[in-house]
Amino acid sequence: MxxxxxxxxxxxxxxxxxxxxxxxxxxxxxxxxxxxxxxxxxxxxxxxxxxxxxxxxxxxxxxxxxxxxxxxxxxxxxxxxxxxxxxxxxxxxxxxxxxxxxxxxxxxxxxxxxxxxxxxxxxxLKINPITAWRLLHGYVDLSGGDWVIQNAANSGAGRAVIQIAHELGFKTVNVVRRPELIEELRNEGGDVVLVDSDKLRDEVKAATGGAAIKLALNSVGGDSALRLANCLAFGGTLVSFGAMSLQPLKIPTGLFIFKDLRFRGIWINHWYDNATMAERMAAFNPLFEMARRGLLKxxxxxxxxxxxxxxxxxxxxxxxxxxxxxxxxxx
Ligand SMILES: NC(=O)c1ccc[n+]([C@@H]2O[C@H](COP(=O)([O-])OP(=O)(O)OC[C@H]3O[C@@H](n4cnc5c(N)ncnc54)[C@H](OP(=O)(O)O)[C@@H]3O)[C@@H](O)[C@H]2O)c1
Missing domain, CATH: 3.90.180.10 (Medium-chain alcohol dehydrogenases, catalytic domain)
Structure with missing residues (x-):
């Protein structure tokens, strides 16, 4: 050596x-x-x-x-x-x-x-799947059949969200910027895959049968984040964890007043540093179990x-x- x-x-x-x-x-x-x-x-x-x-x-x-x-x-x-x-x-x-x-x-x-x-x-496994796990557990109480919407759904983090949500019985609306990804993400377990556009809210309504979406996951920012927020139900939460477009969030006051939306964020390194080893393993263990079954690759x-x-x-x-x-x- x-x-x-x-x-x-x-x-x-x-x-x-x-x-x-x-x-x-x-x-x-x-x-x-x-x-x-x-x-x-x-x-x-x-x-x-x-x-x-x-x-x-x-x-x-x-x-x-x-x-x-x-x-x-x-x-x-x-x-x-x-x-x-x-x-x-x-x-x-x-x-x-x-x-x-x-x-x-x-x-x-x-x-x-x-x-x-x-x-x-x-x-x-440590950054994106753990972030996805925390995003789906740390912000909103979700039950089987509940819908989650996310942008940049083909990212490493987005694909982890799709697979973990599927495992937990939640349904996902996945927003991408390239139509060629639709079939691939559906095959990974994405329930609905849509290309981002000004028609997003109507397309989401049609695809989910008007379901009340309680959680939106944003890693793009700018207009894309606003379109996600517009898809949320009254009292819903948008969690931001990335800004791939380098554009700031633009949140109209009406989304606070008339929809009482909540805007949160996560920095997984901060969570990790403040978590006990038992808390870290409570996230790692189910992910390891999924990985052993060939998921989260x-x-x-x-x-x-x-x-x-x-x-x-x-x-x-x-x-x-x-x-x-x-x-x-x-x-
Ligand atoms: N806060 C945290 O603790 C935390 C933890 C994990 C990840 N993150 C963040 O999450 C984001 C995704 O990370 P990742 O590792 O999953 O990324 P990745 O696998 O490298 O994928 C990057 C994604 O960003 C999309 N993208 C790039 N520029 C864009 C733009 N201008 N508008 C819309 N979409 C754009 C890409 O779409 P195309 O394929 O179409 O190019 C792709 O889906 C990053 O911002 C990362 O820093 C944050």
């Missing part, structure tokens, strides 16, 4: 392909309460791009290594670690920079993945090696991808 690792680093914030570099660091050594994890997979998420650009709220000190999530294999244990075994597949915490070949990390911060889940799938458009970090981020920043861009590391 080499005694060095490759690490992606940025020394200043800026356009990701311009500022990323590959550096060599010594092989990590575990402190007594740490283990060394050899990385297996780490995706390029929109938040990673924003963090490198310097547009993410928790602005990291530079130099920094990007990567808010990933999975790897435990290969060395610190002297006092007894809770985890060598060879375990683990999900990493979000504050260590996962775009690196290996990392020393506190054993208590790791989530052990049960057998039967592929490392690439495990690498993408985040679609991957292309895998890259860590040497190709510039190509990987360039690709990830393109619109209309067919899935995630993922770093894969040699086993």
């Amino acid at each position: 080499s005694n060095t690792i490759k690490v992606v680093v940025y020394e200043r914030h800026g356009n990701p392909p311009d500022v990323l570099q590959i550096k060599t660091e010594p092989w990590p050594k575990p402190a007594t309460d740490e283990v060394v994890v050899q990385m297996r997979a780490a995706p390029v998420n929109p938040a990673d791009i924003n963090a490198i650009e310097g547009k993410y709220p928790a602005r990291r000190e530079v130099p920094a290594t990007p990567g808010f999530e990933g999975s790897g294999i435990v290969i060395e244990l610190g002297a006092n670690v007894s809770t985890i075994t060598k060879g375990a597949l683990v999900i990493l915490p979000h504050n260590i920079g996962t775009w690196r070949e290996a990392v020393a990390v506190k054993a208590a911060e790791l989530v052990v993945v049960p057998p039967g889940i592929d490392p690439v799938d495990a690498a993408m 985040t679609k991957v458009e292309k895998s890259y090696s860590i040497d190709q970090a510039k190509e990987a981020v360039t690709h990830a920043m393109r619109d209309k991808r067919g899935g995630k861009i993922v770093f894969q590391f040699a086993a």
Whole structure:
């Protein structure tokens, strides 16, 4: 085994392909309460791009290594670690920079993945599926048969919402901006899939038989978020968790007065940091169970090696991808 690792680093914030570099660091050594994890997979998420650009709220000190999530294999244990075994597949915490070949990390911060889940799938369970789980549990009391509406429904987060909602017996209206996605999302379990337009409210009414929609999930912002809000029933809740259009929310006063809508938000890193391990596992366990049945497999458009970090981020920043861009590391 080499005694060095490759690490992606940025020394200043800026356009990701311009500022990323590959550096060599010594092989990590575990402190007594740490283990060394050899990385297996780490995706390029929109938040990673924003963090490198310097547009993410928790602005990291530079130099920094990007990567808010990933999975790897435990290969060395610190002297006092007894809770985890060598060879375990683990999900990493979000504050260590996962775009690196290996990392020393506190054993208590790791989530052990049960057998039967592929490392690439495990690498993408922490952010989007956990967010989807929280979106469907943390805001509105939903019962079987209730409808939820979301935009950017073909995103990693949107597909997780579709599958988890389906599992829980909720129905989804899925709004996309490309008609070619309709059939694919219906096959993933989306009950209704519509292309975003000014006719959305009428189309939703027709497709749901005028159902009262209590929860809307917004990761686009701007006009798209307003169209979702207009589909909500009296007293409904719109939860925002992304702003892919980079447009602010525009909420007419009438939606507060005449419909008493509620506007909420989620930042999953904040939830995760404040959750106990038992609360985290209450979300992870059902997701693991779904993953073992072949669900929650985040679609991957292309895998890259860590040497190709510039190509990987360039690709990830393109619109209309067919899935995630993922770093894969040699086993
Ligand atoms: N708040 C949180 O804690 C949290 C947690 C998870 C995710 N998120 C956020 O959720 C969003 C989705 O993340 P992801 O990882 O699921 O993304 P992803 O898989 O990379 O997909 C990006 C999605 O955004 C859509 N999109 C891009 N630009 C758009 C625009 N101008 N108008 C409408 N749609 C647009 C894309 O549609 P096309 O395929 O048509 O290009 C695609 O559906 C991001 O904003 C991310 O930061 C937030």
